Amino acid sequence: MYHILIVDDSVLDIDCIIFLINKFDLPLHPVKAVNGNEALSFIKKKDVHFDILFTDIKMPLMDGLELSREVCRLSPDTRIIIFSGFSDFEYAKTAISIGVENYLMKPIVPADFESTIKSVIHSIETAREQDKQQRLQTQIVRNHILWQALHNSVIPEHMDSFLEPYYSLMLIECENDFFSTVNDEFQDRLNNLLSIPFDYLNLYPSRSLLFIKKPLKDTYLLTTAQSICLLAAEDYSQKCFITFDMLPDNTHISRVYSLLEKRIESRFFFPDRNILLPNDPGHACSSSGHISVEVLADDLKLQDYDTLDSHLEEIFDSLKSSSTHSLIYVKYCFTEMVKVLNQTSGSSSWNMNGLAEKIYRSSNIMELIEMVRSLSASIRRNAAQEKLSPGKAKGAKTEKICQYVYQNYARPLTLDEIASHFYLSPNYLCSVFKKENGCNLNKFINDYRLKRAAELLTATRMKIHGVAEAVGFHNTSYFISRFRDFYGETPDSYRQNHSTNFPSLERSNDA
Numbered sequence: 294m295y296h297i298l299i300v301d302d303s304v305l306d307i308d309c310i311i312f313l314i315n316k317f318d319l320p321l322h323p324v325k326a327v328n329g330n331e332a333l334s335f336i337k338k339k340d341v342h343f344d345i346l347f348t349d350i351k352m353p354l355m356d357g358l359e360l361s362r363e364v365c366r367l368s369p370d371t372r373i374i375i376f377s378g379f380s381d382f383e384y385a386k387t388a389i390s391i392g393v394e395n396y397l398m399k400p401i402v403p404a405d406f407e408s409t410i411k412s413v414i415h416s417i418e419t420a421r422e423q424d425k426q427q428r429l430q431t432q433i434v435r436n437h438i439l440w441q442a443l444h445n446s447v448i449p450e451h452m453d454s455f456l457e458p459y460y461s462l463m464l465i466e467c468e469n470d471f472f473s474t475v476n477d478e479f480q481d482r483l484n485n486l487l488s489i490p491f492d493y494l495n496l497y498p499s500r501s502l503l504f505i506k507k508p509l510k511d512t513y514l515l516t517t518a519q520s521i522c523l524l525a526a527e528d529y530s531q532k533c534f535i536t537f538d539m540l541p542d543n544t545h546i547s548r549v550y551s552l553l554e555k556r557i558e559s560r561f562f563f564p565d566r567n568i569l570l571p572n573d574p575g576h577a578c579s580s581s582g583h584i585s586v587e588v589l590a591d592d593l594k595l596q597d598y599d600t601l602d603s604h605l606e607e608i609f610d611s612l613k614s615s616s617t618h619s620l621i622y623v624k625y626c627f628t629e630m631v632k633v634l635n636q637t638s639g640s641s642s643w644n645m646n647g648l649a650e651k652i653y654r655s656s657n658i659m660e661l662i663e664m665v666r667s668l669s670a671s672i673r674r675n676a677a678q679e680k681l682s683p684g685k686a687k688g689a690k691t692e693k694i695c696q697y698v699y700q701n702y703a704r705p706l707t708l709d710e711i712a713s714h715f716y717l718s719p720n721y722l723c724s725v726f727k728k729e730n731g732c733n734l735n736k737f738i739n740d741y742r743l744k745r746a747a748e749l750l751t752a753t754r755m756k757i758h759g760v761a762e763a764v765g766f767h768n769t770s771y772f773i774s775r776f777r778d779f780y781g782e783t784p785d786s787y788r789q790n791h792s793t794n795f796p797s798l799e800r801s802n803d804a
Contacts (some may be wrong), residue, residue: 297321300332300348313661317407329355336367343371350377358387366394372413437781442546462535463503464553470498471531473771497739518688522567536569586629591721593637598673610660627652627661634668691729702742702765722777743779748789758785
């Protein structure tokens with residue numbers, strides 16, 4: 294439905310126009326005004342956008358030509374049709390010079406009115422479609438540039454013009470493939486929910502990123518993150534993890550994104566936390582502040598003692614910096630750490646009852662920290678004596694993870710499944726993989742699938758949806774979006790631009 298503003302000091306003429314709109318069943322919602330001043334007040338309100346202005350020329354207070362000039366200035370995309378009983382050619386010349394779409398004579402011939410309105414509507418639809426295609430093309434280029442900027446520190450100068458200045462990044466992560474099923478819908482919901490301007494980029498099924506285009510304080514960013522978490526929980530029963538940070542300028546996108554990645558991966562220390570704040574790793578936005586020690590068991594399984602010590606120090610820091618934990622709770626956490634170190638490392642020589650008593654008799658946290666550090670050092674020494682290489686098993690494990698992806702990428706592949714296969718926790722699996730391979734495991738899976746898709750597009754005649762299924766994307770539109778962001782063009786365009794010849798694997802045409 295299109296909005297048309299009909300302006301004439303003759304109520305009878307206005308009623309005639311409305312009669313013709315109804316007679317020809319034209320998709321128009323009419324609004325009436327009896328002079329130029331009243332019509333201009335409707336335009337200035339901006340609560341309704343008028344697609345068409347249909348105005349008489351001779352009116353009191355403000356004539357149709359002056360009204361048309363003002364409308365061209367205030368609402369350039371409003372189409373203007375002038376109708377008048379004055380056939381003076383000068384009126385027509387003036388109307389054309391100020392951008393009037395058409396000029397009809399009174400009394401209006403119904404057939405002329407119908408054809409004129411339909412022509413204007415067709416012109417509006419064509420312009421909207423062109424604008425939509427232009428915005429889509431701009432979005433494709435922008436998303437591709439942002440995709441590259443996240444993993445490369447330098448944005449090519451000729452591409453920088455596609456980007457507006459960004460002031461902060463907000464990373465949203467889920468534990469499952471949430472975005473692969475609701476990505477476009479969720480983006481629309483964010484556009485309606487948030488009052489701040491932003492660009493949205495989905496990176497892979499479990500992660501999306503907001504590029505915020507307005508300077509905001511941390512408190513406002515925190516409120517925004519809380520709103521997103523609430524939306525995901527209430528409308529989708531989905532738990533989101535969110536972190537954010539300021540962006541000095543667009544040249545720092547890669548660096549700040551790396552910081553956000555590192556921070557979001559630390560969430561397995563605080564399973565109940567939804568939001569991880571910048572510059573305050575010990576602050577929990579959840580009520581419990583529970584710290585998971587399962588990660589220590591994973592460190593020991595992989596014989597990764599450097600990471601074990603690093604994780605211990607992070608737990609120590611969180612316990613030292615928190616003013617919300619009771620003394621009993623802190624001692625309980627240390628007991629759990631010792632228990633995990635003992636059970637996973639197989640140090641049967643430890644006297645657990647004696648260690649537990651020492652923990653509960655301690656007078657300050659530093660005594661407990663030094664005791665656990667000593668136990669960790671003892672585990673490392675025992676491993677060295679048994680001639681175990683701390684790094685060897687770790688490297689072999691991540692290589693096996695890669696091989697597992699190569700063999701299973703075509704079917705649904707979740708982090709929970711991969712972690713279970715290797716007897717690791719999902720979050721720890723991601724952490725180890727990122728450390729050894731320099732990229733997030735989800736990104737590795739997504740990128741590998743897209744590269745295999747590119748090979749299939751250029752080497753076969755498989756339909757687009759068939760290619761998507763073959764590489765593990767079971768939502769074709771989602772596959773097309775991710776492929777477009779990764780390569781900067783649609784799968785169909787990529788096939789046309791990069792194919793040389795096709796083997797006769799399939800005879801069907803592309804979707």
